[in-house]
Amino acid sequence: MAHSHDAERESGTQFLPKFGADGLLTGVVVDAASREVLMVAHLDREALDATLETGLAHFHSRSRGTLWCKGxxxxxxxxxxxxxxxxxxxxxxxxxxxxxxxxxxxARSCFYRRLTDGRLERVAD
Known part of the structure; x- marks a missing residue:
């Protein structure tokens, strides 16, 4: 049986981000005009707050353990x-x-290669 918090998270209007055990959410960035997938990155609470406050995409660098603003x-x-x-x-x-x-x-998108017969080949831009 779902808890009321789960019901609100799944069908309500409150924004209740569910960060993983590592404190991260997955963010898939899509070009607003073309709908092409540009990149996948992770956001912690700090990155999410910075994104919402500035209107610029911010992420958490897992390799550096720090906040970064894309670009x-x-x-x-x-x-x-x-x-x-x-x-x-x-x-x-x-x-x-x-x-x-x-x-x-x-590259325009981080997804610039396709897997074909076990090898990577560049996708034309």
């Missing part, structure tokens, strides 16, 4: 236009307008 050094920021929240509020789809390539490699 803070490259200028390729992600301006948030809409945030969709999944049913149990442990994942977000962030519709954003990219100011440049979303991937640190310079």
């Amino acid at each position: 803070e050094t490259s200028g390729n920021v992600l301006r948030v236009r809409e945030i969709l929240v999944d049913c149990d509020q442990d994942a977000l789809i962030i519709h954003a307008e990219p100011a440049g390539p979303a991937c640190h490699t310079g």
Whole structure:
């Protein structure tokens, strides 16, 4: 039987983000215009709050253990236009307008390769 908190999380109007044991939510960033998936990253409470306050996508760097604003050094920021929240509020789809390539490699999307017959091949931009 679902607890009232679970019912509110799943069908109510309150934003009750459900962070994992590691303190993170998954964020899937999608181009607001083309709907192309640009990147997947993780948000902790600090990153979520910074994103909501500034309108720029912020994430938690698991490798560095720190907050980072996407594009803070490259200028390729992600301006948030809409945030969709999944049913149990442990994942977000962030519709954003990219100011440049979303991937640190310079590719438009981090998903620039497809798996074909056990090998990776570059997808045409």
